[in-house]
Amino acid sequence: MSQVFVLVPGAADAAPELLAAALALFPGSTPTALVAGHGPALDAAAQAAAATFKEVWAFGGAALAHPNAELLRPLLAKALPAGASVVLAHDTLGMDLGPGLSVKLGAAYLPDVVGVEAAGGASLTVLRQEFGGQAHARVACDASGGVVATARSGAFRPGEGQGPGTVLDRSGDAAGLQARRRFVELVQAEAGDVDITKEDVLVSVGRGIGDKENLPLAEELAEAMGAVISCSRPIVDAKWLDKARQVGTSGQTVKPKVYLALGISGSFQHLGGIKGGPFLVAVNKNPKAPIFQVADVGVVADLLELLPELTEAVKKAK
Amino acid sequence: MEILVCVKRVPDPAENEITVEGGDIGRDDLVYAVNEWDNYAVEEALQIVEREGGSVTVVTVGGAEADETLRREMAMGAEKGLLLSDPAFEGADGLGVARVLAAAVRKGAYDLVLTGAMADDGAAQVGGMLAALLDWPFASLVNRIEGTGPLRIGREIEGGAQEVSDIDLPCVLSIQTGINEPRYVGIRGIRKVASAEIPVLDAAALGADPGAPKVRRLAYFVPEAGPGAELLEGGTRDVAARLAGILKAKGGIK
Numbered sequence: 022m023s024q025v026f027v028l029v030p031g032a033a034d035a036a037p038e039l040l041a042a043a044l045a046l047f048p049g050s051t052p053t054a055l056v057a058g059h060g061p062a063l064d065a066a067a068q069a070a071a072a073t074f075k076e077v078w079a080f081g082g083a084a085l086a087h088p089n090a091e092l093l094r095p096l097l098a099k100a101l102p103a104g105a106s107v108v109l110a111h112d113t114l115g116m117d118l119g120p121g122l123s124v125k126l127g128a129a130y131l132p133d134v135v136g137v138e139a140a141g142g143a144s145l146t147v148l149r150q151e152f153g154g155q156a157h158a159r160v161a162c163d164a165s166g167g168v169v170a171t172a173r174s175g176a177f178r179p180g181e182g183q184g185p186g187t188v189l190d191r192s193g194d195a196a197g198l199q200a201r202r203r204f205v206e207l208v209q210a211e212a213g214d215v216d217i218t219k220e221d222v223l224v225s226v227g228r229g230i231g232d233k234e235n236l237p238l239a240e241e242l243a244e245a246m247g248a249v250i251s252c253s254r255p256i257v258d259a260k261w262l263d264k265a266r267q268v269g270t271s272g273q274t275v276k277p278k279v280y281l282a283l284g285i286s287g288s289f290q291h292l293g294g295i296k297g298g299p300f301l302v303a304v305n306k307n308p309k310a311p312i313f314q315v316a317d318v319g320v321v322a323d324l325l326e327l328l329p330e331l332t333e334a335v336k337k338a339k
Numbered sequence: 340m341e342i343l344v345c346v347k348r349v350p351d352p353a354e355n356e357i358t359v360e361g362g363d364i365g366r367d368d369l370v371y372a373v374n375e376w377d378n379y380a381v382e383e384a385l386q387i388v389e390r391e392g393g394s395v396t397v398v399t400v401g402g403a404e405a406d407e408t409l410r411r412e413m414a415m416g417a418e419k420g421l422l423l424s425d426p427a428f429e430g431a432d433g434l435g436v437a438r439v440l441a442a443a444v445r446k447g448a449y450d451l452v453l454t455g456a457m458a459d460d461g462a463a464q465v466g467g468m469l470a471a472l473l474d475w476p477f478a479s480l481v482n483r484i485e486g487t488g489p490l491r492i493g494r495e496i497e498g499g500a501q502e503v504s505d506i507d508l509p510c511v512l513s514i515q516t517g518i519n520e521p522r523y524v525g526i527r528g529i530r531k532v533a534s535a536e537i538p539v540l541d542a543a544a545l546g547a548d549p550g551a552p553k554v555r556r557l558a559y560f561v562p563e564a565g566p567g568a569e570l571l572e573g574g575t576r577d578v579a580a581r582l583a584g585i586l587k588a589k590g591g592i593k
Contacts, residue, residue: 120467247593319568
């Protein structure tokens with residue numbers, strides 16, 4: 022079997038889950054963790070990874086202080102043995118690094134894997150989702166020349182670790198590294214006039230609201246409930262609401278007690294921003310919307326019809 | 340700046356409920372559109388050319404039906420279209436599509452190639468593979484582009500933060516939604532490009548071979564559904580009253 026590697030991002034909380042994904046994809050393997058960085062931050066990341074993995078390869082150097090994919094891709098292409106397989110998180114680094122890395126390694130690419138159906142042979146069959154989670158797919162690949170796979174966060178349950186492990190300094194491989202994409206700065210998201218991360222009750226609006234003109238229907242409901250308006254990504258893309266109100270992996274992570282999803286289909290990026298197991302109510306006109314799989318209570322309805330009635334009913338129920 | 344934008348024809352998420360029948364998605368009544376991310380990529384290319392000069396070419400890999408996809412993007416303002424079409428391209432995996440696109444890039448003299456950050460299959464792979472095949476630098480999930488080269492770009496990362504970098508040209512960038520507001524395409528715009536000539540290049544003309552696919556989708560399937568939501572059914576007023584009662588009981592009404 023090809024040697025299996027797992028890229029462990031700076032924040033090592035994900036290490037046990039990534040090991041679980043690697044063991045599901047490559048049963049019986051002893052994956053090696055890869056960490057990159059500079060100075061004390063690298064040492065800390067390597068030690069954290071060694072708690073979970075039997076072996077850690079640490080790539081250090083000033084050039085890796087901000088280890089973007091344009092640095093990591095040539096580095097890994099040089100440092101990894103022929104036929105290697107690499108497991109990454111399906112996060113913004115994994116999406117940046119994975120596709121090109123698979124080309125450079127001559128490996129098959131399996132992005133955003135949510136499950137494994139058959140592993141251990143020359144062919145590997147995994148489960149994916151398409152159409153924003155509306156359809157599931159079995160996908161097979163030729164694993165004989167190695168595989169680069171990205172694992173969806175939350176899809177693999179962490180099991181027993183293989184640590185404590187040893188850290189190997191592989192910084193020699195990082196010598197002379199030059200990227201044609203150079204880090205400038207990190208700009209944090211602007212704070213808005215509300216902090217949805219602190220709210221107990223959120224009325225969250227998605228694409229199903231249809232038009233900016235319909236937003237007041239949701240705002241009136243939120244006002245009647247004493248709740249705050251949040252939203253999914255398309256509403257921010259359309260500039261109907263501020264980025265500060267966006268729930269999801271590319272927006273805010275919220276922990277409300279009650280979450281009312283209005284016209285939100287329930288992509289994993291959106292659901293990834295809802296923590297703490299709130300009571301989740303979904304209203305959507307599409308009965309197949311993935312949100313109904315995770316909601317406690319659902320209504321298949323047209324928002325424009327339901328919202329005015331619901332606002333009236335909430336006022337009466339007070 | 341000469342810019343190539345790679346676009347894809349996909350089932351329109353706003354117009355379709357995706358169903359699964361016999362291992363495939365139900366295709367009988369599917370309404371197709373340009374992949375949403377690609378419209379942002381085309382708009383960004385148009386804005387760069389309006390600022391810096393140059394021209395925008397839109398390209399896709401597909402059959403004759405992809406012609407309308409290109410014309411819609413040309414109606415936005417892209418000067419040229421390019422259809423890469425050959426029976427040998429059917430069934431190509433992400434890498435195969437990237438290889439065909441790479442052949443088209445090599446035939447031109449582009450400074451910048453844009454793709455949407457992802458499409459209907461959520462793989463988000465073709466842009467990064469294309470860059471690797473061309474050995475050009477790459478950035479994904481780009482939500483800001485400034486300058487003339489090196490470009491100053493922003494990538495959308497976790498939590499809504501932005502990673503700002505400088506990237507050398509030529510490069511490949513995959514574009515995230517929200518970077519701009521794609522312009523409206525009216526019926527007049529479509530008419531204006533109805534007779535524009537769109538060259539069709541096959542495998543021989545491109546010198547492209549997608550190669551045997553390493554990755555194959557075996558089947559679509561319906562996962563065993565969990566218990567799912569308790570669905571409230573009935574008249575609108577009745578459902579609203581019951582839902583209000585549930586919200587109140589769960590502390591959702593203050």
